[in-house]
Amino acid sequence: MIRIRTDIPGPNSFKTIEQLRRKNGGWAVPFPFVHSSQGNGCYCEDVDENKFLDFGSQVATNPFGYNHDEMIAVVKKYSARHPLKFAGQDFIVPEHLNLIDELLSISPKGMDAGFLVNSGSEAVENAIKICMHRRHHMQFSVSFEGAFHGRTLGALSLHHSKSLHRRGFLLESNKELPFDDSAPEVLRELIETNGADKIGFIALEHFQGEGGYRIPSSMMVKKLFVLAQKYNIPYLADEVQSGIGRTGKWWSFEHYGITPNVFSAAKALQVGAVIAPKKDFPDEAGSISSTWGGGHILDMALGIKTIEMIKRDKLLARNNKMGSKILDGLHKIEEISNPRGRGLMIGFDLPDSHIRNMFIIESLQKGLILLGAGERSVRVIPPYIVDQPEIDEGLRVISEVAKKVNSNGFESYGKICEFMDCGTTHT
Ligand SMILES: Cc1ncc(COP(=O)(O)O)c(C=O)c1O
Numbered sequence: 399m400i401r402i403r404t405d406i407p408g409p410n411s412f413k414t415i416e417q418l419r420r421k422n423g424g425w426a427v428p429f430p431f432v433h434s435s436q437g438n439g440c441y442c443e444d445v446d447e448n449k450f451l452d453f454g455s456q457v458a459t460n461p462f463g464y465n466h467d468e469m470i471a472v473v474k475k476y477s478a479r480h481p482l483k484f485a486g487q488d489f490i491v492p493e494h495l496n497l498i499d500e501l502l503s504i505s506p507k508g509m510d511a512g513f514l515v516n517s518g519s520e521a522v523e524n525a526i527k528i529c530m531h532r533r534h535h536m537q538f539s540v541s542f543e544g545a546f547h548g549r550t551l552g553a554l555s556l557h558h559s560k561s562l563h564r565r566g567f568l569l570e571s572n573k574e575l576p577f578d579d580s581a582p583e584v585l586r587e588l589i590e591t592n593g594a595d596k597i598g599f600i601a602l603e604h605f606q607g608e609g610g611y612r613i614p615s616s617m618m619v620k621k622l623f624v625l626a627q628k629y630n631i632p633y634l635a636d637e638v639q640s641g642i643g644r645t646g647k648w649w650s651f652e653h654y655g656i657t658p659n660v661f662s663a664a665k666a667l668q669v670g671a672v673i674a675p676k677k678d679f680p681d682e683a684g685s686i687s688s689t690w691g692g693g694h695i696l697d698m699a700l701g702i703k704t705i706e707m708i709k710r711d712k713l714l715a716r717n718n719k720m721g722s723k724i725l726d727g728l729h730k731i732e733e734i735s736n737p738r739g740r741g742l743m744i745g746f747d748l749p750d751s752h753i754r755n756m757f758i759i760e761s762l763q764k765g766l767i768l769l770g771a772g773e774r775s776v777r778v779i780p781p782y783i784v785d786q787p788e789i790d791e792g793l794r795v796i797s798e799v800a801k802k803v804n805s806n807g808f809e810s811y812g813k814i815c816e817f818m819d820c821g822t823t824h825t
Contacts, residue, residue, distance in 0.1 A: 427817065
């Protein structure tokens with residue numbers, strides 16, 4: 399159960415946040431509390447002994463919540479070893495092979511090679527390189543309105559989410575397609591005007607994350623895919639946020655019955671990965687590499703365990719079941735609009751971004767962690783172990799806070815906004 403003992407942030411959190419705010423060069427406006435590493439299941443505790451219900455799963459990176467027995471067992475197994483982190487492309491450990499094997503076991507037929515890296519951006523970056531290295535005439539790539547693919551410069555080139563992320567950086571050439579059913583027609587025009595060989599690749603999130611938790615229609619995806627195939631344009635699926643079972647299938651592109659040429663994974667996997675047919679990777683040894691990629695034993699062991707547990711406990715089906723319950727509950731809350739989702743990747747909308755931000759802040763004050771996305775959406779992405787009592791508790795907080803939407807009766811949020819920028823959404 400949620401337990402809120404102090405203002406948020408509490409005094410102990412406040413001290414650390416205040417110092418870190420001054421010293422952290424990349425201050426990204428965090429949630430205003432400091433984890434104590436205590437907590438269990440879907441609940442985490444802060445250093446002021448507040449206990450939050452986490453419906454944000456550390457931005458989809460934490461599918462098994464806090465202090466799960468089996469995850470702790472993995473951590474213990476490796477606790478007496480050093481180093482835990484190897485230069486994994488040059489010095490191999492067994493976990494490297496085991497994780498790639500697990501990944502390929504959940505990937506479509508024909509996807510017979512994986513490459514492990516350190517983050518989602520690095521996964522996208524390498525997926526881009528796999529697409530590009532044989533596209534000798536390419537002049538630009540294609541991605542979509544609202545797209546978020548990471549913050550390294552290659553991945554950032556595909557970005558059409560917040561302008562803040564791109565401002566001031568020199569990027570690769572890219573064209574933006576609308577994120578709706580008109581996209582295939584716009585792509586066709588691009589092909590006709592420029593020639594297909596000028597298009598390096600098409601990159602798509604099959605459940606758009608940061609840009610607003612939007613689900614592309616079947617028609618949009620299928621037509622885009624058919625065009626890409628017809629003109630041999632590599633098709634890149636970014637599964638960093640939506641992959642590893644969150645949407646009730648291993649990969650969100652599976653909802654469309656397609657297999658991309660290459661796809662990225664990270665977040666819930668604990669490491670970054672890019673997956674494609676072996677024949678499509680560069681032939682030259684070392685053409686793609688990464689010092690630590692495939693070398694962090696603990697991360698890989700946790701990734702292996704994650705996939706094993708999803709398989710063993712049939713969590714794809716369970717995520718669908720639990721997700722439907724959450725969606726049913728959200729549909730009953732009048733003040734919110736457009737509840738939508740697949741599996742445990744769920745979003746809803748509020749009238750505008752100010753109300754959305756107040757909504758998230760007020761939910762946090764009541765002990766429920768929710769994340770924003772896009773202009774005015776809220777993400778509901780609990781860990782895969784979420785069960786009826788947590789769903790009831792989370793929905794209770796959401797419906798309580800929702801009552802304030804029409805009256806705009808949000809309470810003063812005190813210190814919270816010093817840390818949580820009202821315009822900030824989390825990737
Ligand atoms: C769809 C998508 N692609 C790429 C990334 C980048 O991942 P990372 O932050 O691990 O570099 C993210 C998240 O940040 C994401 O949501």
